[in-house]
Amino acid sequence: MNKKKSFALIAAFVVLVIIVLLPNPESLPVAGQRALAVLAFAVILWVTEAVSYPVSAIFIVALLTVLVGLAPDMENPAELLGTKDALVMSIGGFSSTALLLVAGALVLATAMELTGLHKRIALYIMSKVGTAPGRLVIGTILVSFVLALFVPSATARAGTLVPILLGMTAAFGLAKDSKLSALLMITAVQSISIWNIGIKTAAAQNMVALGFMESEFGIDFSWGAWFLYAAPWAIIMSVVLYFVMTRLIKIDESNLEGKGDIKEQLKALGAMTIKEKRLIIVSLFLLFFWSTEGIIHPFDSTTVTIIALAYMFIPKIGIFSWAEVQPKIAWGTLIVFATGISMGQVLLATNGASWLSEKSFEAIGLTTMPLVMMIAVLALFNILIHLGFASATSLASAFIPIVIALVVGMGETAFNGPGLVLIMQFVISFGFLLPINAPQNMLAYGTGAFTTKQFLKSGIPITIIGYLLIILFSATYWQWIGLL
Structure with missing residues (x-):
């Protein structure tokens, strides 16, 4: 392992420890905080390739099992969740x-x-x-x-x-x-x-998103x-x-x-x-x-x-x-993909993903922003949180209900709420940055045809242009044809 990768691995563990040791917010279960810590750890490894993807998967499963397993049970805080139950959660993606x-x-x-x-x-x-x-x-x-x-x-x-x-x-x-x-x-x-x-x-x-929207709207x-x-x-x-x-x-x-x-x-x-x-x-x-x-x-x-x-x-x-x-x-590809799904499932089960989304929206005063600015902020958050998900389906399950709750909570609005939710669903499929962000990426990555750096170099301009185009369409075309 070269010095750069060694430094990245150490940095990942440092970030993990810092987040675990931060004071626990009242509205966030301890298990959720620790799941978010593992998410930050995983993203650093995936972006820097400090270790191979299959090795990162082993780290993630081990950390989720121990850290979440030693956290208080969310239904009965007087007891620990237990590593056995945490392990079941940590490998849940293998049954997907x-x-x-x-x-x-x-x-x-x-x-x-x-x-x-x-x-x-x-x-x-x-x-x-x-x-x-x-x-x-x-x-x-x-x-x-x-x-x-x-x-x-x-x-x-x-x-x-x-x-x-x-x-x-x-x-x-x-x-x-x-x-x-x-x-x-x-x-x-x-x-x-x-x-x-x-x-x-x-x-x-x-x-998945359309199912949520039909149920609510x-x-x-x-x-x-x-x-x-x-x-x-x-x-x-x-x-x-x-x-x-x-x-x-x-x-x-x-x-x-x-x-x-x-x-x-x-x-x-x-x-x-x-x-x-x-x-x-x-x-x-x-x-x-x-x-x-x-x-x-x-x-x-x-x-x-x-x-x-x-x-x-x-x-x-x-x-x-x-x-x-x-x-x-490429058996390693399957291990990584399953672990990515597990990561998303644990974030959902421990309320880590929903807490992160809700607190972020509240902190920036999202509901008071003009429509296009609101879409720009939500889309950016959507793209960033996607870094922790190997499955867009899991991300849709985590993120779309939160956006629906945001729209419903705003009451009567001058724009079409379901249209805003649909636009966020479009952004759910922005799996352009890392091989881990979509199963099709992982399948191709498993052939050894390209490196993560090559993929990232293509993904950065595609993501930026796609994001700007979402904002442009929100300000023009989607309003003209009645989506917003």
Whole structure:
């Protein structure tokens, strides 16, 4: 470990101890204060990469278990919560269906790699789009948009795109950690996050927020209305993404020349194998059932994915064996993602997240601010608190009820309260800064195609521009069309 990382690790522990030792506010349970201390510790580790993500996950689980376990029980303050119960909370994310979906997507990506289908698809796409880096970036963004129309899972869309992009890199004879791989992989997951906002059915967190809003306000936003409100923002951000990525990671096009004609390479692959054909059928099966979830069948995306995986492991008629798959799965990615979900769940259960939000709003006099300023402050807080959540669904569960309570508490207002809540839900999907902030980010990060620093360098301008665009839309477009 170098000096910089050693210093970051020490700083993380110092911040942790300071927050734990601060006087406990009356309205915040001791367990909540300690959960917030672990959150601060985790964010420092994630931003600085003082240790690897899987190691940080082990630290987080251990600290949550001990610190929260030795805190007074919130229902019976005379007794300690106990490390056994705290451990159950600290590993709660490992029972999340979202974790299974991430695991399924990783296995599907491995199937693409083992059969070579990802390379065949990649070569076909390149034969149509072209091999210039800028054109490949445009193609990646367009594919991300089209998939968002039909597949109600960001992780599933990433599971479809990641192996194809790896195939593109392989077709040029470049390594997984090459600049081209980083360019395409980061573009893909950032585009997925953008269209999580643009399309109502693109992400689970949107459904969570709409459920809260229907319960409180008795209203729902149709698919078309959501698209009218959010798609213009997403279209502009897609253009922004293109310029950010093509300028952030510059590819020497001479390195892409002389690699052979794409159509010739496609022809050289020969006839499609039986396993490739089976995988195509499985992929179409998944895309169909993902895109029609709740419309023509009752199966959720995770269940459908597990059924597909079960088939792929069947001897003789399946696609691969466990021995082939096991070495290629990034198990550390799954551990980190589950721990991130656990972190959010503990913050919710100990009232740490709600206390932090409520006290922050009260301290800055949010309710007395002009509408656009209120949105600017709420959106900024939303973006910052997202640093501690691996699941936007968990963040929506924590943050949206607080925003609804804020709107309801203000009584009669000159603006449309539900519209303000919906805008905050848009910002929930701002998972642009760290790999840990979204499952699709973690899935791509698990391939080793890019570093946290590369991702952060793309995420900072995208987040800033996206945030400013939220403010601009709040002052103009969303008021013009009646959202606010």
